[in-house]
Amino acid sequence: MNYRKFFSAFCVFILCVTMLSAQVVNAGEEKVASDTIPTYPGGQKAFRKFIKRNLQYPDYCAQFGAEGVCTMVFVVEANGYISSVSAKDCKITQMNSGKSERYSDDQLKAIKKECARQMAKEGLRVIRKMKTWNPGKKNGKPVRLIHSLNLTFGINYVDDEM
Template identity: 35%
Template structure:
């Protein structure tokens, strides 16, 4: 069984475009400095949309993306919307994110799907 598992893992790594989930990794992707630093980045970069301010819109935009082997984010998508304006802003900021540390499988970087929420709160 161990041999079959090793062969399956080798075959999976032969597919350079495969996107992995967290459960199959030895090291999950992370933002340099940790997730707290990523939320600080979001806090600095988010520009509250004027329409959302006028309407006192608050809440969360849920998004997903793929952390690529080089740490870049790709395939950024909104998975649960708040408003068109907040969704657009969340996409804008996520697309300008600095590179992450990639996820690892068998010591090699792999593409990993990541889910996150972006908070819109009027303080």
């Protein structure tokens, strides 16, 4: 199956755009909750559209039918720019058993680790590509905040030519 051909049918699910933490980050200050969280310009719908247009399913993962969830962590600066992007956690939730059953446990472990690394790498690329956000606020003033969200990588085998 040509995965690039079916990329338009590939479903990138944002199962959760979960606010795992919204903490003011200023040097020398205690971390405290903000009054408002950062938001993507245009809201959730615009964010999902951006992700769907920009997130690419890694070829390596396609070889094994790997699906997974990556928790991405980044800072939304007081001016709305994105900084300090990292993949906090990336887990493989499913693999095509027909493609993975021919490998030893050690080989499968290495394959899953590389799939998780490839998904994290793609998540980093896409987050860094995002435009300026609407910053979070504390006492009415824009503040630097840590933001976390889950990106779910899934594959849809529906032919887009139907």
